[in-house]
Amino acid sequence: MISKDCGSHSHSRRKLIRRIIWSIIIILFIIFLTILLIWAILQPSKPRFILQDATVYAFNVSGNPPNLLTSNFQIGVYYDRLEVYAAYQNQQITYRTSIPPTYQGHKEVNIWSPFVYGTSVPIAPFTGVSLDGDQENGAIRLDIRADGRVRWKVGAFITGKYHLYVRCQAFINFANKAAAGVIVGDNAVKYTYAQGCSVSV
Numbered sequence: 166m167i168s169k170d171c172g173s174h175s176h177s178r179r180k181l182i183r184r185i186i187w188s189i190i191i192i193l194f195i196i197f198l199t200i201l202l203i204w205a206i207l208q209p210s211k212p213r214f215i216l217q218d219a220t221v222y223a224f225n226v227s228g229n230p231p232n233l234l235t236s237n238f239q240i241g242v243y244y245d246r247l248e249v250y251a252a253y254q255n256q257q258i259t260y261r262t263s264i265p266p267t268y269q270g271h272k273e274v275n276i277w278s279p280f281v282y283g284t285s286v287p288i289a290p291f292t293g294v295s296l297d298g299d300q301e302n303g304a305i306r307l308d309i310r311a312d313g314r315v316r317w318k319v320g321a322f323i324t325g326k327y328h329l330y331v332r333c334q335a336f337i338n339f340a341n342k343a344a345a346g347v348i349v350g351d352n353a354v355k356y357t358y359a360q361g362c363s364v365s366v
Contacts, residue, residue: 212235214333215361216359219355240271240318243315244314244329246313249311250312253296253305253306258307259281260282309332310330310332312331328366331362331365
């Protein structure tokens, strides 16, 4: 007996392969659409920082400055590492002060008051000359910076670590201390800012 090859076997095999490929494409599309919808609903955003005030003692940024207020209304944020310091013309002029690791839930507001000081911090000679000149002119613009690592939390999902960089400008007026801030002690003035900071993630 002679067997006939009818060709229907190869046709059904092609049909099966097409169904498998289309099934994989549809599943991948559904996964992509789900991720896109979750992102659109939650819209992970950078936390918002505000420099509330700074107290200056004998031109050493110290005491309870800066008061940094941070808020996040979308999702939770883990601050794994956060260090605060002052900089003048992009050069660090105080030591870094670490803020303990903390979690900030959504719709929470945190206020941090790190103690930053700059006694015996080495600076470049040209920076020292410029700093003296600005102080003699009666005003200095400092940057209060925070540098650290954060993770976001959405439900039970926690993201990987991201670098957080915060920059707040503080204008220190030495010409008329009483008009610029509140005198809080011997040679100490508290300056109130309540201004937003730039945040990069």
